[in-house]
Amino acid sequence: MIKITFPDNSVREYTEGTSGLDIAKSLSNSLAKEVVAVGVNGEIWDSMRPINSNASIKLYKFNDPEGKHAFWHSSAHLMAEALEAIYPGIKFGIGPAIDNGFYYDVDPGDGVTITDADLPKIEKKMKELASLKNTYTRKEISKDEVIKVFQDKRDSYKLELIEELEDGTITLYEQGNFIDLCRGPHLPNTGQIKAIKLLSVAGAYWRGDEKRKQLTRIYGVSFPKQKLLEEHLELLEQAKARDHRKIGKELELFMFSQQVGQGLPLWLPKGAALRERLQNFLKNVQKKYGYELVMTPHIGNKDLYVTSGHYEKYGKDSFQPINTPQENEEFLLKPMNCPHHCEIYKNKPRSYKDLPIRYAEFGTVYRYEQSGELHGLTRVRGFTQDDAHIFCRPDQLKDEFKKVIDIILYIFKTLDFEDFTTQISLRDKDNKEKYIGSDENWDKAEQAIIEASDEKGLKTIIEYGEAAFYGPKLDFMVKDALGRSWQLGTIQVDYSLPERFELEYIGSDDQKHRPVMIHRAPFGSMERFVAVLIEHTAGKFPLWLTPDQVIILPISEKYHEYAEKVLNFLNNSDIRTLIDTRSEKIGRKIRDAELQRIPYLLIVGEREAENNTLSVRKQGDGDKGAMSIEDFVEVIRQEVKEQTSEL
Ligand SMILES: [Zn+2]
Ligand SMILES: [Zn+2]
DSSP states (O other), X not given: OEEEEOTTSOEEEEOTTEEHHHHXXXXXXXXXXXXXXXEETTEEEOTTSEEOSOEXXXXXXXXXXXXXXXXXXXXXXXXXXXXXXXXXXXXXXXXXXXXXXXXXXXXXXXXXXXXXXXXXXXXXXXXXXXXXXXXXXXXXXXXXXXXXXXXXXXXXXXXXXXXXXXXXXXXXXEETTXXXXXXXOOOSBGGGOOEEEEEEEEEEEGGGOTXXXXXXXXXXXXXXXXXXXXXXXXXXXXXXXXXXXXXXXXXXXXXXXXXXXXXXXEXXXXXXXXXXXXXXXXXXXXXXXXXXXXXXXXXXXHHHHHHHXXXXXXXXXXXXXXXXXXXXXXXXXXXXXXXXXXXXXXXSOXXXXXXXXXXXXXXXXXXXXXXXXXXXXXXXSEEEEEEEEEEEOGGGHHHHHHHHHHHHHHXXXXXXXXXXXXXXXXXXXXXXXXXXXXXXXXXXXXXXXXXXXXXXXXXXXXXXXXXXXXXXXXXXXXXXXXXOEEEEEEEEEESHHHHHTTOXXXXXXXXXXXXXXXXXXSSSBHHHHHHHHHHHHTTOOOTTTOSOOEEEEESSGGGXXXXXXXXXXXXXXXXXXXXXXXXXXXXXXXXXXXHTTOSEEEEEOHHHHHHTEEEEXXXXXXXXXXXXXHHHHHHHHHHHHHXXXXX
16 A cells, blocks of 8 residues: 545555546546646656555646646647648657647658648547547657657657657657657546647747758647637637737837837837836836936946846847947947946945935846747837836845835736736755855845735745845736736845945944845836736726827817817816817717727717817716816816826
């Protein structure tokens, strides 16, 4: 008998060689049907694999990330089996599970192409094979044997992968007529895969190397129930409708130009104004929290970044130095603002009484990204961080953390990111020598972060071993309206830069001490934040932030004069107002205003012009009835005030 420990620490005895699936069956039959993988002493196993000694186990269902991974990885194998049946002689690269499904990179052979048009037929074959309920069988195999298997299949890609594996660690998985080099884990059988959708075909270089052959990558997703697939496809549709690149174009917020360069966004007037409002909003908050604005140039001497260590990180693989023609100096496009702020700190001697010092800058930085990695505003080559660096004494860390948390929570609240999680990244307890800074300071800092987030009521996950070598951090992840997770806002402690720049302050003991540095950026970058905000709100920004707050729609040309009068009054009252004087029907004007996501529509005709009133319509809220112009101004002011004045 062996002892099996469950997550609630209860222990049961089973016969040696029992499997996760057997254990699930012993608990309940309905549970057994849902189990897709099992955690055994922290490793993820096939639920059918025999357990031969005492172990702690955790049963995973599809809903667990570990379960999805096994499910989608098994689906990739199923797709490969279908492909092999349709395209004999096809060769396989890699076929992993990803965040939202799976893919397989394949080489269909000379003269054979697979396109989107082929997906339904592959999908059909997969369903056919799934219904056979073939088991996924794991085989431990010697390197010589495995080489023979793939030599017989003439699969040069797999043979290349096998080269790098150590004998004695290699496993194969077989289901139906398909065999693959694979670590697993996999489902018990293909029958659990009930709903399948192949999504798209793309090109992908073998091993990501553009000098090597381009393979065909086929993306798909699968579920244990048809209903789940339908929900997922619906979500994909919604995500497409909310794509910030599409909405950014419709609302004329930003653009890209090949002439200017890939990954370098150009902010159009409406987008620039929106971004300015966000920046002013944050500037106001920061001012209340004692931040001082600084400004630094877009380039810096290479030596600055050698000192900071950023040259080592970004130098070779990023934009190359700019040389001066006469003095032979080398400058780098700024990859980070921190080194500049460290120099500002060193501008004069600092005393313990001066600390904390908080320097804030909307600093634009440049980092090279491969063109294939660029994506709208979320992955760019130049972006503006809402950056700040706090220089403080070790005993001030906790208070400073609490203040930064306050700022981030205020932003989330104002912009309706109600669903968020936080994670604290600490040292790996067993490898403390990997980290810079004294053990004592680390202990203090880690304690300070834990206490600060506790006192602020954050429900935080603590991850050991996830800290950067230079300090622990706290990350905020928000869920958007579609339930997708985005990382926004990081508070990062840093012991390294103060050391590298030899930053000092004179303590109350008249001795020199090192300050601690905190990097923090609540938005992350303006570009990324605006992208997330667009996708979260579907372009329907809160009233205080939205580009155009009001549009006046005269029913006919006769009322243009009155409409112009209203326009002037509203614009003079600092309400961003447009007018639609096209000779279109009112229904058409209303629809177009809705597409432009303008929150308030003012319809003016004979009655309104006569009585000096407005017919007010609010998007998503319907008719608000007739109102005097002054009352309407008050409505807008009140709404803006409610949205922004909670600090
Ligand atoms: Zn595999
Ligand atoms: Zn920084």
